[in-house]
Amino acid sequence: MPSFEPLHILNGQAAALKDIPSVPPEDFRRATLDCVAEGARVCALFGCPAAGGRTRLYMLLAHPRQGQIAVFSSEAGPSYPALTPDCPQVHLFERELAEDYGILPEGHPWLKPVRFPHRENGAPRPAEIGMIDFYRTEGEQVHEVAVGPVHAGIIEPGHFRFQASGEEVLHLEISLGYQHRGVERALAGGPDKRTVHYMETLAGDTTVGHATAYAQVMESLGGKNPGFRAQTLRAVALELERMANHAGDLGALAGDIGYLPTASFCGRLRGDILNLTALVSGSRFGRGWIRPGGVGFDIDWATRDRLLERLEKIVRDLTGAVDLLWNTPSVLARFEGAGALTAAQAVELGLVGPAARACGLSRDVRFELPSGKYRFSQIPVATWSSGDVFARAWVRWQEILNSAEFIRAELESLQPEEILTAIPGPAPESLAAVLVEAWRGEICHVAMTGADGRFSRYKAVDPSFHNWAGLAQALRGQQISDFPLCNKSFNLSYCGHDL
Amino acid sequence: MIKPLLERLRQGRRTFPFPEADPELPERFRGLPSLDTARCGRDCGDACLKACPTGALSRTEKGVTLDLGCCLFCAECAAVCPNGAIRFTREYRLAASKRQDLLLKEDTLRLASALDRKALKLFGHSLKLRQVSAGGCNACESDVNVLNTLVFDLGRFGIQFVASPRHADGLLVTGPVTENMRLALEKTWAAVPAPKLVIAVGACAISGGPYRGRPETLDGVGPCLPVDLYVPGCPPHPWSILDGLLRLLDRLG
Ligand code: SF4
Ligand code: SF4
Numbered sequence: 001m002p003s004f005e006p007l008h009i010l011n012g013q014a015a016a017l018k019d020i021p022s023v024p025p026e027d028f029r030r031a032t033l034d035c036v037a038e039g040a041r042v043c044a045l046f047g048c049p050a051a052g053g054r055t056r057l058y059m060l061l062a063h064p065r066q067g068q069i070a071v072f073s074s075e076a077g078p079s080y081p082a083l084t085p086d087c088p089q090v091h092l093f094e095r096e097l098a099e100d101y102g103i104l105p106e107g108h109p110w111l112k113p114v115r116f117p118h119r120e121n122g123a124p125r126p127a128e129i130g131m132i133d134f135y136r137t138e139g140e141q142v143h144e145v146a147v148g149p150v151h152a153g154i155i156e157p158g159h160f161r162f163q164a165s166g167e168e169v170l171h172l173e174i175s176l177g178y179q180h181r182g183v184e185r186a187l188a189g190g191p192d193k194r195t196v197h198y199m200e201t202l203a204g205d206t207t208v209g210h211a212t213a214y215a216q217v218m219e220s221l222g223g224k225n226p227g228f229r230a231q232t233l234r235a236v237a238l239e240l241e242r243m244a245n246h247a248g249d250l251g252a253l254a255g256d257i258g259y260l261p262t263a264s265f266c267g268r269l270r271g272d273i274l275n276l277t278a279l280v281s282g283s284r285f286g287r288g289w290i291r292p293g294g295v296g297f298d299i300d301w302a303t304r305d306r307l308l309e310r311l312e313k314i315v316r317d318l319t320g321a322v323d324l325l326w327n328t329p330s331v332l333a334r335f336e337g338a339g340a341l342t343a344a345q346a347v348e349l350g351l352v353g354p355a356a357r358a359c360g361l362s363r364d365v366r367f368e369l370p371s372g373k374y375r376f377s378q379i380p381v382a383t384w385s386s387g388d389v390f391a392r393a394w395v396r397w398q399e400i401l402n403s404a405e406f407i408r409a410e411l412e413s414l415q416p417e418e419i420l421t422a423i424p425g426p427a428p429e430s431l432a433a434v435l436v437e438a439w440r441g442e443i444c445h446v447a448m449t450g451a452d453g454r455f456s457r458y459k460a461v462d463p464s465f466h467n468w469a470g471l472a473q474a475l476r477g478q479q480i481s482d483f484p485l486c487n488k489s490f491n492l493s494y495c496g497h498d499l
Numbered sequence: 500m501i502k503p504l505l506e507r508l509r510q511g512r513r514t515f516p517f518p519e520a521d522p523e524l525p526e527r528f529r530g531l532p533s534l535d536t537a538r539c540g541r542d543c544g545d546a547c548l549k550a551c552p553t554g555a556l557s558r559t560e561k562g563v564t565l566d567l568g569c570c571l572f573c574a575e576c577a578a579v580c581p582n583g584a585i586r587f588t589r590e591y592r593l594a595a596s597k598r599q600d601l602l603l604k605e606d607t608l609r610l611a612s613a614l615d616r617k618a619l620k621l622f623g624h625s626l627k628l629r630q631v632s633a634g635g636c637n638a639c640e641s642d643v644n645v646l647n648t649l650v651f652d653l654g655r656f657g658i659q660f661v662a663s664p665r666h667a668d669g670l671l672v673t674g675p676v677t678e679n680m681r682l683a684l685e686k687t688w689a690a691v692p693a694p695k696l697v698i699a700v701g702a703c704a705i706s707g708g709p710y711r712g713r714p715e716t717l718d719g720v721g722p723c724l725p726v727d728l729y730v731p732g733c734p735p736h737p738w739s740i741l742d743g744l745l746r747l748l749d750r751l752g
Contacts, residue, residue: 157680271645
């Protein structure tokens with residue numbers, strides 16, 4: 001048992017900063033390990049500048065069984081015994097703390113920069129991007145393969161180092177940060193007129209997911225919820241985003257193994273789903289759809305009917321395109337067993353989203369800690385237990401079907417109501433925490449306000465931040481040539497990681 | 500074997516007959532803004548300028564000027580204008596050849612012109628591009644990528660994305676160019692054999708977009724490389740990108 005009681009809040013609830021227990025570092029550590037032992041997962045661990053140039057650490061853990069988020073804090077000294085050896089899922093958060101605040105997690109197994117931030121005051125960077133020590137394996141057969149940051153396809157930049165023996169990957173190290181554009185730093189001092197645009201572009205393919213998290217943050221800090229219709233339309237937007245990206249991923253997976261029929265059908269169908277989002281919001285990515293206080297766009301009955309009609313056709317075409325995968329033995333032969341992770345590994349690494357569900361974990365914010373419309377409308381959690389490329393593909397397909405059904409039911413139950421409510425300004429000296437299950441998994445936004453009600457700190461955790469290590473782990477013992485396939489099955493965000 | 504063929508028959512042919520037919524765009528699509536200078540009063544307290552998240556708007560003698568290169572097409576300006584002087588049309592053709600052509604004073608935009616004859620001879624029938632993603636949010640890359648799907652079928656115009664800069668005739672850059680990508684971009688550019696082109700896609704690549712003025716980025720490609728084609732938008736619609744590319748290659752009648 002923790003030696004103190006962490007503050008427990010619901011998803012989307014705000015709390016006064018003074019109510020957050022501040023405990024000595026030993027208790028902070030104990031409480032974290034205890035919560036994790038009880039089945040909680042780390043949603044965010046971050047620092048916040050405190051008086052006297054010191055740093056205050058905040059820990060947020062999701063307790064799925066209680067449906068609550070545990071919050072507590074501690075003042076950090078210049079160093080502390082790293083949590084990572086006992087709780088591997090915080091490995092990247094601790095690296096981030098070291099990079100941003102110079103707090104040394106002693107005994108961290110692999111302390112390297114995360115984003116190679118540019119220093120405003122002209123102080124030298126701790127390390128030049130790409131110029132760091134990579135983990136090395138020695139041996140006669142061992143060779144190193146370095147890829148990126150500029151890759152062969154139209155994708156974002158990142159650097160990958162493989163230690164391989166022949167074709168077999170012994171270790172893959174992933175170094176990111178190339179997309180770092182200082183978003184979190186830019187958010188401090190807000191909200192202002194750019195804030196919502198930063199949110200919509202934290203990861204462009206997750207515009208709705210991140211904008212929803214932000215909107216809920218503002219609503220909890222303002223102490224007012226949007227209406228039912230707005231919440232319904234938000235959930236529709238979020239599920240459309242999930243469908244489009246999953247459809248695109250299934251096509252890309254097919255493409256990576258050279259199975260072109262599904263690749264080309266799905267490429268088109270992803271576009272058709274994006275066009276549904278554009279039908280409502282004018283933007284294929286849903287820019288402008290989600291706003292604090294509700295939604296920026298309403299739909300009339302005619303549009304609703306068009307959406308339903310087109311959705312039905314899309315699902316029919318998708319089923320035709322995707323079923324080919326499950327009926328083609330050569331496809332299954334490539335998917336099955338590739339890049340497999342166990343449930344235990346997924347728990348240790350703190351994986352979220354389809355990658356976790358493909359290992360058999362029923363980890364889904366919409367089910368465990370529902371907020372917004374998901375408190376009233378349930379959506380099944382799709383899981384599969386083999387943890388391989390097949391499982392990640394299959395879970396995506398089940399989620400597409402579930403989302404389509406959800407959207408249909410939601411659109412059919414739509415009731416007339418105002419779509420946008422005025423939200424009072426953020427409460428001062430508060431913390432609001434929001435979790436959203438976006439298509440890649442759990443998004444966590446935490447906002448803290450100062451005496452003036454402005455953000456003293458805004459922490460955004462994209463699901464990719466949890467999952468990149470999962471990809472590295474999945475590659476062990478695989479063929480180098482399977483990297484594109486494994487990579488696609490995770491389809492992680494570089495920009496979402498590089499905030 | 501028969502199943503994929505049957506499915507192919509069922510899905511049918513989906514390539515859109517562009518440029519012969521006009522693309523289908525949603526009613527709420529926000530394309531080229533139209534500025535009605537006659538309506539632009541001075542009594543509004545510069546509401547649009549104050550609402551704009553990126554500073555795309557400025558006031559001049561004759562009304563407001565809108566820099567399409569910075570614009571996120573969020574329409575916040577149109578929403579606050581009491582006189583209805585700013586409106587968003589559904590015009591998707593937005594690409595320009597020069598940076599200053601993107602400064603919109605009324606609703607006319609000088610669209611991109613074709614490359615000169617010598618360049619057209621080289622690139623007009625076959626253009627190989629290397630894409631470099633240099634920051635941003637990846638939505639621009641996504642909408643460049645879809646040009647390869649069968650709806651747009653970029654390949655039929657002789658334009659292709661290649662894996663190596665050494666096989667490329669130019670770069671298509673997205674993102675505001677982060678400090679951390681600068682070196683990689685410069686090296687990739689150096690690896691493209693001359694003569695070579697640069698195409699800047701999206702508000703980020705043109706001006707820094709939402710990240711304009713942030714110390715972590717260079718505010719777009721302009722400071723590093725000579726740009727031959729600008730495609731505004733956040734992100735630009737795939738049709739806007741395709742239209743720009745075809746204009747550059749003089750393939751639009
Ligand atoms: S639409 Fe463009 S000009 Fe208008 S407010 Fe948005 S960014 Fe500024
Ligand atoms: S211009 Fe807009 S859509 Fe394109 S990368 Fe930048 S933020 Fe993303």
